[in-house]
Amino acid sequence: MSFTNLLLSVALIWAALYALRAAYLRRTHHASTTTNSYLPLHPLASGNRSTSSHTLPGNFSDFLSKSQLTLSGLRLVVSTHAWNEAHDRLSGYLLRRRNRRLLNALKVVYNLGVIAAACGMVIACGGVLWVLWDFVSRAVASDVRTGGSMGAGRLYRRFVPAEEALVEVREEAKEGFGVKLIIPGITVPLSDLPFIIISVFASQAFHELGHALAAALDAIPMLSCGASLTVLIPTAFVSLSTSLYRGLSALPKARIVSAGAFHNLLMWGVLVFLRTAGIASLATALFYQDVRSEGRLVVSVDQASPLAGFLRPGVTLVKQLDDTELSTKDDNVWMNYLDSRPAINPSRGWCIPKAQLKGTDCCKDDTHATNSTSSEKCFYEFAFPSILFADTRIGAGCTDPVPVLSDASARRCYVASSHCHPDEACLAPDVSGLLRLSVQTGDESKVLLWNGPRAEVKEQGAWA
Incomplete structure (x- = not known):
């Protein structure tokens, strides 16, 4: 959608x-x-x-x-106000002498809810302050470390000029306590919006039920209840007698006020139990398709990430990292590759027209060849990578690697004499700072180039 x-x-x-x-x-x-x-x-x-x-x-x-x-x-x-009578009957039932034990037990439960809600409020406020402090401290530390400049995560894009193909974004924090926003179409797919709306309304309805039940314990009548929809945001509400509520002591008032949050805590506990018991996995198997045998699914992408404009949450699959297939249910392939030390040579070379090479100046300085933001990088004579981390390469020439590495249909080669035309050479670019992500969005397949530490790709979003 x-x-x-x-x-x-x-x-x-x-x-x-x-x-x-x-x-x-x-x-x-x-x-x-x-x-x-x-x-x-x-x-x-x-x-x-x-x-x-x-x-x-x-x-x-x-x-x-x-x-x-x-x-x-x-x-x-x-x-x-159709349910007002039922609420009054519940109050009358609980206030009967023979049901006094049940009434007292429910009051004890909702008294515990007051404590739980108060603790939750303190924890939530502390969490907000922690996130604020963490954000400010990281921003100050980053500014001091970089002298006011931002980090250097970069993404090369296909079919755009080289000077426009370099996108700089701020480095994402690797660790830290924070809250990930659920924003349909940005951090989660738009197709999840109906489930989000239903979940929000169910949570609100159960929240308001808590207020109504707590009010029944002290014979506070319900005047009305209902639901509202503002654009696409659902809410629920319960209206109680204000005059009778004001006549209550502090503890009954606290029970009624905190009962909604207490009910939300109970709902969270039930959901955690269902997930722990494996019932959630059964529901997932019934309503969702396992695509791990096809690649890694993009669940969400951070809005500040350079990948945000190229990956669609819930739709895009990452099929390959460089030449490593991800069509396996083994999660270690994804994690191990991104955490591994980048190889100097790729597993295969590319057939490059010899006329496309522009001298060997960029091959003379390793620092320039590896870290320069120039559109040209050194291409080396390809040798089968029997020693991946030994730099015995011989520079053959310089050219822009983006059109080569981002072309999914480019001819690949293992040795100099295979697969290439006579006017082509089997070459391999300096890919120590580049990561190729072969992705598929619907029927469209493309290759994205990530320039920077490959481990940072994991931090750009959530992957399944």
Whole structure:
């Protein structure tokens, strides 16, 4: 799903809601009241009980008659007092003498929730301060270390001029405590948006249920409950009697206030248990496809990473690192290669037209050949890499490695006389600072060149 499709879907959803509202107004003869945004969800509210009772089940019809819809701008609110009676019955049940033991046990549980919520608040505030301190200290340390300049992670891109193909970004921190934002289309694929919306609403509904249950322990009546949708952000709410709430002592008030956060903590515990018990793995097997036999899936990409413009989370597969295939379920292949010492020679050479070489000046200075940001690098006479880390290479000439290394269809060779035309030479560029990532996005395959420490690729996002 692209952002264009997302915007179109949002526009269609809200257009449909307003079309339904207009149709409802016409049906109930309120078309002239065009400014009225408050609508009963069923004609029963207007006294038309006999008509509706033949078309809807009694309980559902009663629910609609006690509910109200508010549509204003890009905000939809549905509120109801249909469950107020059930909440009152629960309070009455708990306050009976024979149920006093159950009531006291529930109060103890929600009292523990007060402590858990308070501790969670302290931990959360401490975490925010830690992240802020970590960010400031790293920024200051980086500025002192580099003299005000930023790090040197670079990415070469295909089919652009060499002077535009060099993208500089700040080095990402290798370690540290922080929070990774879930931003659909940036850090997670847009296709995850429906699951995110459902998860947020389920968490909010369970949160509000906590407030309602804690209020029932002290006979605080519920006035209404409901849900709202603002653009695409869902929320839930519970309205309680303010006057009776103010008459409570401190502990019952704290129980009601903290019950929502306590319920969220309980939900987190249940989810952790399900994951530990292996139930989550079963759900993953049922609803997701294992693509590890095809490559490494891009789960998310840091927004500041130079790879962000080339990799689509949830869609792009990394098929190869240099000449190393990733079509295996062995996670060690990915980790070991990125953590390994770069080889001086690649495993195979490239057939390079001899006329393309431009002298050997860049081959005379190793520092220049390896670290220069020049578009030209030294190409060496290829020798089968029996000694990968021994530099016995002989410079053959200089040329831009980007068109060569980023061409997935380029002819490769093992020895000077194989696969190459007479006017070509089997050469290998200085790749000690370059990493080739062969990626596939849908039906499109391309090669990206990473210039810098290869281990930093792991820190540019999340991979599966």
